Amino acid sequence: MHGPATNNSPANVVTANSKTRAGTVGRVEILLFVIGVVLLVVGLAVSIALHELGHLWPAKRFGVRVGQYMIGFGPTLWSRRRGETEYGVKAIPLGGYISMAGMYPPSPAQQAARASGQRTGRAGGGFFATMVQDARAANDETMTGDDDQRVFYRLPVWKRVVIMLGGPIMNLLFAIVLFTVLLSGIGLQMATTTVASLAECVPASSTSACEPGDVTPPSVEAGLEPGDVILSIGGTPVADFAEASEIVQASAGEQLAVVVERDGQQLTLTATPAAITGQQVGADGETASVEVGFLGFRPTVEFVRQPVWAGSQAAVENVGAVAGIIWQLPVKVWDTAATLVTGDERDPNGPLSVVGAGVIAGEVAAADAPILNRVSGLIALLASLNIALFVFNLIPLLPLDGGHVVVALWDGIKRVFARLTGRPEPKPVDAAKLIPVTFVVVIGLIAMGAVLILADLVNPVSIF
Structure with a gap:
């Protein structure tokens, strides 16, 4: 007659070992998932840094005074000043910026007030008028005086265009490098x-x-x-x-x-x-x-392994695909919002937020696949994100780079027309007047971003 099985019985030992192995596998998958997310965040920070370098290098080359070069938003984690420029990293790695002197020309009223030593006071006309004046005030702080020549708005049109396109082009070049490594290096x-x-x-x-x-x-x-x-x-x-x-x-x-x-x-x-x-x-x-x-x-x-030009071809093909999504972005975001209500499956080729990209990166890193396959997946994801940054920043709306390019081109068209018609040279286009439009665009981008983040949390797109 056998008594009840003890904790040392073979059945219990096998069950305990199985649970231990399952628990270990689960912890490893979680760790790999976290590693994938961290790698994506680091890759995104590098992509942003390169984007801002694409603006910084030509700006300094053309003599514009750059006060800050920052990666991220929010509180500053680290910074160091070299020459006239402060370089730093902020807490939220979801963007970056460089602070160039004289992005907007000072208004005549402000110039006259400064010349007489008077304060301009608050702008009348309500909320948007106040926004415009605040933007001008912040812009004026970047200039040392009315005769300052090291300001952005005084540059020739082609130099302003080069500076503003420098950021997106850096993302495109980085994507080409990543696709080349993926296709010609790994295969x-x-x-x-x-x-x-x-x-x-x-x-x-x-x-x-x-x-x-x-x-x-x-x-x-x-x-x-x-x-x-x-x-x-x-x-x-x-x-x-x-x-x-x-x-x-x-x-x-x-x-x-x-x-x-x-x-x-x-x-x-x-x-x-x-x-x-x-x-x-x-x-x-x-x-x-x-x-x-x-x-x-x-x-x-x-x-x-593919020919060395395969990376460039893949980048161009991805530009076309992403442009098709960006062109229909409001509609696709609306469709994504509808899935939050209906519970329907999301379009796997639709837009994602950074949260969604992080989830996919984590899934790729934790996938039951050879390491080389997972590395390839992460490289492809980061390359696609850089293509998205390239295309998105070319949208011709402020505050995006494409909006600044349009302002510079409009300024050039006005100058050419004045020369052809024998008229005096016009004043520089004052982009500060477009601050209300910029505000509306920013609110729209924030709203779409919030919808995508919520969808990526509640109804995420999965590679499985």
């Missing part, structure tokens, strides 16, 4: 012509599984073996699995010569693809059943 994961394994049968269709009594696949009958590298099929050289599959599918019932490399030697095998039912998408988008050839082998998936 693109592709199905190759190296045989990984052979099928066990000939299924009835491309979507069905093997059944007992199914016939032997042609690959086995032909003598194909795992590790063989297929060089050509039916006299046509093949470079990847897609090319090999295309030839096989189009050759049902036809005898084909299959040239393989095995142990450093070339062998010619003979195989006749079996006919099975496959699916084909027509020009109208409809799927139809067709007869396709089936050989019966699974390819080896490897990282295949």
Whole structure:
């Protein structure tokens, strides 16, 4: 007769060990998730730093006085002054800025008041008028006097455009570097012509599984073996699995010569693809059943390095994709907000907040995949974020870089028109008058950002 199992019984020991292993795995996944989020935050901070350097370098090169170069917003964590510029890091790494002297020209009223030694007082006309005056006052503090030539608004139009485009272009260049590392350094994961394994049968269709009594696949009958590298099929050289599959599918019932490399030697095998039912998408988008050839082998998936220009091509393609999302941003944010009410699944290709990007980074880092796959995923995510920064900052609205470019170009157009018509040179375009519009844009961006953050917390987009 056996008594009750003690805590040292084999059953309890196995259960305890299983729970310990499960707990350890869970803690490791959480740690990897956190590491992924931290890496994304660091990568985003680097991207912001490069963006602001893209503004800083040409500004200093053109002689503009730059008072601050800051990464982040909020309280300053660290700063150091070198020359006339204070360099620092702030607590919230969600943006950055450089403080250039004379972003706006001083108003005539303010110039006259300063010349007479009088105070300008508060602006009349309500909230927006006060905003404009406050912006002018903050702008005037960056200038040392009325004859100061080291101010932004006095620069030629092309120099102002170069300074404002410098930031987005740095993000584009960083994205190209990241995509190049990803595609040409690590490689693109592709199905190759190296045989990984052979099928066990000939299924009835491309979507069905093997059944007992199914016939032997042609690959086995032909003598194909795992590790063989297929060089050509039916006299046509093949470079990847897609090319090999295309030839096989189009050759049902036809005898084909299959040239393989095995142990450093070339062998010619003979195989006749079996006919099975496959699916084909027509020009109208409809799927139809067709007869396709089936050989019966699974390819080896490897990282295949791409040409060095593949990174630039990928960046350009991503610019087009992100531009399509940005163009419809209000509509897509509205659709995202609707999912908060309906609970529907979000568009995986829709906009994300930094929180959503962090969640994806954490999932990539904690995924049950080889380390190289996870590294590739994080690099691709950071590259895509830089493309988003590039496109978003080109929107022609203040306070974005694209808005400042539009102001500079409008100033140039006015000057050219004045010269062509023999009129006096006009005064610089006063972007401070657009502060109310800027305020509305900022409120809109904050509202859309809040919706996306809430959606990424409540109904996040997941890679799984």
